[in-house]
Amino acid sequence: MPALPDPSATVTEIEGRRLKLTHLDRVYYPETGWTKAAALQYYLKAADLLLPHLAGRPASFLRLPEGVTGERFWAKRVPPGAPDWLATLDVEHREETLRHVVVADLPTLLWAVNLGALEIHVPQWRQSPAEHDRLIIDLDPGPGTTIVDCCAIALLARRELAADGLTAWPKTSGAKGLHLVVPLRPVPERTAVDYARRLAAALRAHRPDLVVDRMDRSLRTGRVFVDWSQNSSSKTTVAPYSLRAGPRPAVSAPLTWTAVRNCRSPEDLWLTPDQVLARPRDPMSGLTDPARAGELPR
Structure with a gap:
C-alpha cells in the first residue's frame, strides 16, 4: 500500500x-x-x-x-x-x-x-439513469426515534424483500439513520420507485405506530420515515465506506444483520474510521457480485 x-x-x-x-x-x-x-x-x-x-x-x-x-x-x-x-x-x-x-x-x-x-x-444507477441496478431503502428516524427504531423496521423490510426474492445489505447512514441496499438486475427508474413506494406502504401497514411513508415532516415525530423517493434517478445516497461530515469522524458503515438485530443503543452502531478498518471482513462484500442481483416483481 x-x-x-x-x-x-x-x-x-x-x-x-x-x-x-x-x-x-x-x-x-x-x-x-x-x-x-x-x-x-x-x-x-x-x-x-x-x-x-x-x-x-x-x-x-x-x-x-x-x-x-x-x-x-x-x-x-x-x-x-x-x-x-x-x-x-x-x-x-x-x-x-x-x-x-x-x-x-x-x-x-x-x-x-x-x-x-x-x-x-x-446514484442507484451506473452509466445511464435509464437503468437502475440498486434499490435503496432509506430509513430516517424522526424526532423521538433513533437508529434502534430503524433497525426494527429494517428487519421487517428484510422479510418483505426476501419474500420477493431480494437480498438486502444494511449500512449506517453515518448520521442517524440506516440504509438497506438491494442489488438488482437493471430496471427502469419508474419500476424501482414504484416498488420502493409499495414497500414503504407495506411497512407502514405493518407498523403504523412506527412508520411513515409520506413526505410531510409534521408526520415524522415518533416514527421512522421510509424515504422511497431516494430511488429517483436524480437522487444520490452516501456511498458505503464514505466518511460523513458530522462533528466527529464517522463512516457510512456496512453492517451484519446480526449487528442490526442486536442493536440496543445508537452507540452500538456508531463506527469510527479506525473501527471500520479494523474489522476482519467486509459485511457488504457480496453486494457487487452480479450473481446476487435480484429481479423486481412488476
Missing part, C-alpha cells in the same frame, strides 16, 4: 499518477483533532472496500475545504484544472448537462479528498 507524504511534503505518486496534496495538517474535525492527512489516510486504506461501490457511477461530492466547521458545498461538475486522466460521465440534470467525475481508481479518490471532498454520494 502506498504511503502518504508527511505534512511538509506536497507531491506523491499513486499508481503512476502524480498528486499534489496540500494542507495535510489542517484540522478537519476540531472536536477530535482529526486532520486532512487522517482523512486521506482513511480513504487510502478503505479504497479496496469503497471503490467497487463507486465504479461506473457519477459522483457528487460534499466538499469542506476548511473542515466540518467551515464552508460546505456540493460539487457535481468536474472542476477547472482537474487532471485529464479522470474518468467522467455526462449527466443530464433538470436545467443542464453536467460532466461528473467517476471515481474509478485510487488516484481519483485521493485527488477528490485532497479538494476537501469528505463525503462521496452516488
Whole structure:
C-alpha cells in the first residue's frame, strides 16, 4: 500500500499518477483533532472496500475545504484544472448537462479528498439513469426515534424483500439513520420507485405506530420515515465506506444483520474510521457480485 507524504511534503505518486496534496495538517474535525492527512489516510486504506461501490457511477461530492466547521458545498461538475486522466460521465440534470467525475481508481479518490471532498454520494444507477441496478431503502428516524427504531423496521423490510426474492445489505447512514441496499438486475427508474413506494406502504401497514411513508415532516415525530423517493434517478445516497461530515469522524458503515438485530443503543452502531478498518471482513462484500442481483416483481 502506498504511503502518504508527511505534512511538509506536497507531491506523491499513486499508481503512476502524480498528486499534489496540500494542507495535510489542517484540522478537519476540531472536536477530535482529526486532520486532512487522517482523512486521506482513511480513504487510502478503505479504497479496496469503497471503490467497487463507486465504479461506473457519477459522483457528487460534499466538499469542506476548511473542515466540518467551515464552508460546505456540493460539487457535481468536474472542476477547472482537474487532471485529464479522470474518468467522467455526462449527466443530464433538470436545467443542464453536467460532466461528473467517476471515481474509478485510487488516484481519483485521493485527488477528490485532497479538494476537501469528505463525503462521496452516488446514484442507484451506473452509466445511464435509464437503468437502475440498486434499490435503496432509506430509513430516517424522526424526532423521538433513533437508529434502534430503524433497525426494527429494517428487519421487517428484510422479510418483505426476501419474500420477493431480494437480498438486502444494511449500512449506517453515518448520521442517524440506516440504509438497506438491494442489488438488482437493471430496471427502469419508474419500476424501482414504484416498488420502493409499495414497500414503504407495506411497512407502514405493518407498523403504523412506527412508520411513515409520506413526505410531510409534521408526520415524522415518533416514527421512522421510509424515504422511497431516494430511488429517483436524480437522487444520490452516501456511498458505503464514505466518511460523513458530522462533528466527529464517522463512516457510512456496512453492517451484519446480526449487528442490526442486536442493536440496543445508537452507540452500538456508531463506527469510527479506525473501527471500520479494523474489522476482519467486509459485511457488504457480496453486494457487487452480479450473481446476487435480484429481479423486481412488476
